[in-house]
Amino acid sequence: MKPGADPSLDLVRDAARERDPMADPRWDALARGALSSEEEAELRRKDPEAFEALRPLDAAAQARMVSGAVEALLPAPRTAKVIPLMRRRLPVAILAAAAAVVLAVWLGRPAGPLPAYELALAGGEREVRSGSSPEAPVPRLDAPQSRLEVRLRPAAEVQGDVAWRCALEGEGGRRPWSPAGAVKPGGTVVIAGTREELFAGVPSGLWTIACEVGRPGGPAQALKAQVQLGDAG
Secondary structure, three states: OOOOOOHHHHHHHHHHHHHOHHHOOHHHHHHHOOOOHHHHHHHHHHOHHHHHHHOOOOHHHHHHHHHHHHHOOOOOOOOOOOOOOOOOOOOHHHHHHHHHHHHHHHHOOOOOOOOOEEEEEEEOOOOEEOOOOOOOOOOEEOOOOOEEEEEEEEOOOOOOOOEEEEEEEEOOEEEEEOOOOEEOOOOOEEEEEEHHHHOOOOOOEEEEEEEEEEOOOOOEEEEEEEEEEOOOO
16 A cells, blocks of 8 residues: 555455456456366356356357358348347457458459440550541551550449450451450559550551450450551561
8 A cells, every 4th residue: 555545445445346246357367268177167156147258159159150240241131030249258369250251251242343444545646545436547556666555444443353355357357366464453454565566467457456344254345446557567
């Protein structure tokens, strides 16, 4: 006791601890699973209800809790049963495991449909976008090092996976076209390079770049724009 302190305060604190059964530090040790069987038996006799509420969860109870967390993310049935909240302090490790399962299920949900896309070309002599009038001039690539950039741009920012593929259509018919490209944050697909890199082996002439963009395994949007390949010499 500190000098000058009222001794009656210590008596009040001691009396409060005696009236509060949860002041016993062994209750916290019980929740952590750190008590011996003899100590657990003593606490069970002292307060059976508190003992049942604080004793560690067994493996079956942990599995039920994690299963319930997963079911909470699934579509609700037509009728629901209200379950009263258990008066139990859950160990942090178990709560973290349940949260990880819930997060995994949430991230695994399928993404929604894509917004409208447009195909834009930049490079050569001028820029052109899909949907332009038929009279609009198209980029012309004459030299092997002439550059072209193809962008498949969404009308709004996109979250989740985006799949794409392209082909070329010209006087000789349709041919596969698989240049290197990347999906940027927000869902924009960018294909860029020189004429030599993008159109190796493609003869001169007016070519239509035909692309499809969509979710992996889902419906795709068709996009087209034209590019003129001049005589590369």
